[in-house]
Amino acid sequence: MPRAFDTSTAPFDRLTADERAELLAALDIGYFHPGQKILEKGAPADHLHIVLKGAVEEYDDEGHLIAVLGPKQIFGIRAVVHGAAGANYQASEESLVYLVPRDVLLSLIRRNHEFAVFFYTDISSKLAEVARTEKSGQGIEGVLRSRIRDARLRAPTFIDAGDSIEEAERRMSETESNSLMVRDGSRIGIVTRTNLSKAAIFSKLPLSTPVGDCTSWTLISVDENGFVFDALITMTRHNKRRLAVTRDGETVGVLEDIDILGLFAGNSQLIPGRIDRARNLDDLAVAARDIQSQVERLHRQGVKVREIASLTSDLNRLLFAKLFDLLAPPSIREVGCLFVMGSEGRGEQTVRTDQDNGLLLAQPVPEADLTRFRADFQQALADFGFPPCPGNIMVSNPMWSQTLDDFEDQLRRWVMTPDPESPMYLGIFYDAVAVAGDAELIARAKDRFLALMTGETAAIAHFAKAIDQFPGPGGVISSIMATVGREEPIDLKKSGTFPIVHGIRSLAIEKGLTETSTFERIDRIAETGLFDEAFARDLAAAFGWFMGLRLQSQLRAQLAGTTEGESLVRASDLTTLDRDLMRDGLRVVKRFREIVRNHFKLGMF
Amino acid sequence: MLERMLRRIRREIDRRRLSDPQWQRMFEEDASGEVVSIDCETTGFDLRKDEIIYVSAIRVAGNRILTSSAFNALIRPESATMRADAIRVHQLRAVDVEAGRPMSEVLPELLDFIGGRPVVGYWIDYDVSMLDRCARRAFGFRLPNRRIEVSELYYELKYRKAPQGTRIDLSFNAIARDLGLRELPAHDAFNDALSAAEMYVQLTDMKARGRTIPRDRGADVATAIAH
Numbered sequence: 001m002p003r004a005f006d007t008s009t010a011p012f013d014r015l016t017a018d019e020r021a022e023l024l025a026a027l028d029i030g031y032f033h034p035g036q037k038i039l040e041k042g043a044p045a046d047h048l049h050i051v052l053k054g055a056v057e058e059y060d061d062e063g064h065l066i067a068v069l070g071p072k073q074i075f076g077i078r079a080v081v082h083g084a085a086g087a088n089y090q091a092s093e094e095s096l097v098y099l100v101p102r103d104v105l106l107s108l109i110r111r112n113h114e115f116a117v118f119f120y121t122d123i124s125s126k127l128a129e130v131a132r133t134e135k136s137g138q139g140i141e142g143v144l145r146s147r148i149r150d151a152r153l154r155a156p157t158f159i160d161a162g163d164s165i166e167e168a169e170r171r172m173s174e175t176e177s178n179s180l181m182v183r184d185g186s187r188i189g190i191v192t193r194t195n196l197s198k199a200a201i202f203s204k205l206p207l208s209t210p211v212g213d214c215t216s217w218t219l220i221s222v223d224e225n226g227f228v229f230d231a232l233i234t235m236t237r238h239n240k241r242r243l244a245v246t247r248d249g250e251t252v253g254v255l256e257d258i259d260i261l262g263l264f265a266g267n268s269q270l271i272p273g274r275i276d277r278a279r280n281l282d283d284l285a286v287a288a289r290d291i292q293s294q295v296e297r298l299h300r301q302g303v304k305v306r307e308i309a310s311l312t313s314d315l316n317r318l319l320f321a322k323l324f325d326l327l328a329p330p331s332i333r334e335v336g337c338l339f340v341m342g343s344e345g346r347g348e349q350t351v352r353t354d355q356d357n358g359l360l361l362a363q364p365v366p367e368a369d370l371t372r373f374r375a376d377f378q379q380a381l382a383d384f385g386f387p388p389c390p391g392n393i394m395v396s397n398p399m400w401s402q403t404l405d406d407f408e409d410q411l412r413r414w415v416m417t418p419d420p421e422s423p424m425y426l427g428i429f430y431d432a433v434a435v436a437g438d439a440e441l442i443a444r445a446k447d448r449f450l451a452l453m454t455g456e457t458a459a460i461a462h463f464a465k466a467i468d469q470f471p472g473p474g475g476v477i478s479s480i481m482a483t484v485g486r487e488e489p490i491d492l493k494k495s496g497t498f499p500i501v502h503g504i505r506s507l508a509i510e511k512g513l514t515e516t517s518t519f520e521r522i523d524r525i526a527e528t529g530l531f532d533e534a535f536a537r538d539l540a541a542a543f544g545w546f547m548g549l550r551l552q553s554q555l556r557a558q559l560a561g562t563t564e565g566e567s568l569v570r571a572s573d574l575t576t577l578d579r580d581l582m583r584d585g586l587r588v589v590k591r592f593r594e595i596v597r598n599h600f601k602l603g604m605f
Numbered sequence: 606m607l608e609r610m611l612r613r614i615r616r617e618i619d620r621r622r623l624s625d626p627q628w629q630r631m632f633e634e635d636a637s638g639e640v641v642s643i644d645c646e647t648t649g650f651d652l653r654k655d656e657i658i659y660v661s662a663i664r665v666a667g668n669r670i671l672t673s674s675a676f677n678a679l680i681r682p683e684s685a686t687m688r689a690d691a692i693r694v695h696q697l698r699a700v701d702v703e704a705g706r707p708m709s710e711v712l713p714e715l716l717d718f719i720g721g722r723p724v725v726g727y728w729i730d731y732d733v734s735m736l737d738r739c740a741r742r743a744f745g746f747r748l749p750n751r752r753i754e755v756s757e758l759y760y761e762l763k764y765r766k767a768p769q770g771t772r773i774d775l776s777f778n779a780i781a782r783d784l785g786l787r788e789l790p791a792h793d794a795f796n797d798a799l800s801a802a803e804m805y806v807q808l809t810d811m812k813a814r815g816r817t818i819p820r821d822r823g824a825d826v827a828t829a830i831a832h
């Protein structure tokens with residue numbers, strides 16, 4: 001019963017006091033000398049192993065080092081639970097290893113569900129479990145993770161579109177509510193007290209006017225089984241303060257922002273209003289700052305990075321659209337389409353690291369207008385705190401603000417006669433999303449691009465090859481696990497997010513997908529059977545996890561007042577659990593790289 | 606050397622005088638190769654007067670330290686009073702040991718647990734001498750088991766070829782540091798017995814592989830092993 005065994009870290013922290021005592025009482029300690037084999041791949045084991053001191057190396061079949069495990073790290077789970085070790089393990093120095101007997105472990109797994117889940121083999125269920133136990137009931141995340149049906153819904157009061165404004169006002173007073181659902185045949189709208197006041201006081205409409213005349217018919221609905229967070233995102237995206245809640249398509253309630261508002265410090269749904277009301281650049285600058293400060297706040301409240309990114313992208317797009325309205329002269333507004341690209345287009349940017357944006361024109365505009373708009377737009381974004389794009393992929397660059405016809409020629413040159421930059425340009429453009437003006441222009445340019453790529457196996461492979469731009473994780477994983485003193489920092493972007501984003505982008509181009517978010521692309525590619533759903537889940541989980549860790553590291557860098565090294569983390573800064581997840585994540589990336597490499601036969605290039 | 610010879614002679618005398626045949630097997634070294642790491646906490650440091658108040662024994666089989674079947678016993682002293690300086694070391698107060706069992710009950714169980722296995726420890730002579738006194742009074746013999754001193758194993762790997770005048774540090778902490786062992790709260794019989802067992806498996810293995818422990822760069826080596 002080694003009393004020094006640490007039961008405060010996952011998964012042992014999920015054991016009850018009695019179960020911990022039982023585990024401690026059953027522990028033995030094994031000693032292994034350097035080079036001694038501990039477990040062989042495919043072989044069963046009588047014990048679960050936990051490093052006490054020293055270092056244990058994990059090898060694959062070809063003898064490639066996968067990881068070096070240090071104190072507190074668990075290995076050989078598969079060997080003891082499933083009867084076949086997933087890799088080879090051997091001591092790389094004099095090592096002591098705790099041994100948990102198989103029957104004790106299995107008995108704990110049978111009795112304790114939370115403990116058991118840690119031993120699931122796939123990373124997505126493991127992450128989900130960690131998220132559940134670490135965050136549930138704790139602050140805002142618990143609220144956001146609850147279902148809409150559990151929120152305080154207001155029962156809908158219906159009124160007929162033909163009823164008078166006066167009648168509507170009476171019904172509101174009766175039901176003590178500020179809104180009514182208006183029925184007009186099969187369509188349903190909503191009328192608020194503000195609508196009624198405006199109609200009666202500003203528009204001087206008689207009180208007998210049918211309420212249908214001042215009803216908003218663009219009612220947005222959410223299903224009662226959705227998450228409160230989804231409702232919040234929907235409100236933000238559509239700049240609505242009220243949503244209809246439906247059950248099996250029937251409206252059963254109204255969800256108001258104030259019902260959620262009190263629960264938040266973020267109040268992200270207030271920002272769209274501020275953007276909407278902005279009358280000049282100064283007003284807009286305030287909103288831009290709000291968007292940024294909210295990222296940090298939401299993160300602190302434990303909101304998942306995927307949702308933070310989604311919310312931030314929506315707000316940034318509203319901001320861009322308003323800026324376009326304020327700055328673009330009529331000539332450009334009539335024929336132009338402003339779009340964002342790269343991480344902003346994929347909806348994956350949280351802390352502003354750069355900006356990728358452009359302008360497409362249906363037909364030429366006066367040169368003077370265009371020149372002034374390019375400069376003004378750039379200056380405004382710089383004032384809002386968007387760092388300029390190092391690759392100069394911005395409206396201010398004529399290459400990224402031209403007519404559709406010229407741009408299509410440009411695309412063709414990038415595809416047919418690529419230079420070193422072409423894959424990067426094409427990749428960033430493929431992630432483009434229209435934010436203001438005629439969205440059709442972007443859709444057409446993208447169609448053109450996908451048509452150019454169709455069947456061009458060599459061109460797509462050339463494009464995909466960029467996933468090998470950064471060294472593979474062979475050395476990286478091992479350095480991660482190496483402990484203080486001789487560790488290399490790991491670059492989350494190069495080793496984690498970039499290979500996933502770009503590999504998925506390459507596959508998406510080949511499949512002709514129009515989705516821009518990496519998560520959605522992963523789902524769609526899984527549907528084509530290129531990899532199975534379990535792997536898709538693992539890949540999405542790993543991607544989300546890398547994004548989350550990167551956000552943490554970015555916020556830390558921001559506090560330190562520098563962006564240098566923002567995507568670097570050191571293993572010594574991570575908890576054991578995070579190191580464990582990092583190892584799993586990098587393994588998923590490695591497998592994914594192999595899938596992409598095999599699929600495009602990159603070995604031949 | 607002389608002491609070892611004396612001990613062998615004493616063992617022979619004890620064995621011939623043995624009244625209870627159940628202890629016969631302690632006089633023949635176990636063929637399993639197993640050893641037992643032992644540590645005692647005492648009322649004070651006087652070998653003639655002070656008594657054992659806590660004893661831990663952990664068997665080591667091959668490369669495995671069998672902590673799951675460790676022997677632990679809290680013992681109520683018969684006559685010796687708890688000395689303040691000793692209490693400061695092991696932090697067991699008089700009220701704590703009140704809950705213990707009498708040595709007469711614990712000793713047969715402990716001797717049975719040890720059997721014919723060699724005993725291992727840091728400053729093992731002290732612990733064994735304490736036990737000798739009890740065993741002699743109760744059963745008329747002293748512990749006949751071969752003794753393995755971890756500081757001696759350590760000395761061999763580190764200082765055997767040391768030039769004259771080398772400063773020799775055989776302290777518990779120095780050994781733990783050189784071997785990269787984690788620091789357990791010391792002066793807890795179980796932790797001390799466990800540390801001695803960990804030192805034993807590593808030192809015997811290094812010796813078998815012909816490894817030595819570098820002297821001059823002791824601190825660096827410790828970091829290299831422990832990082």
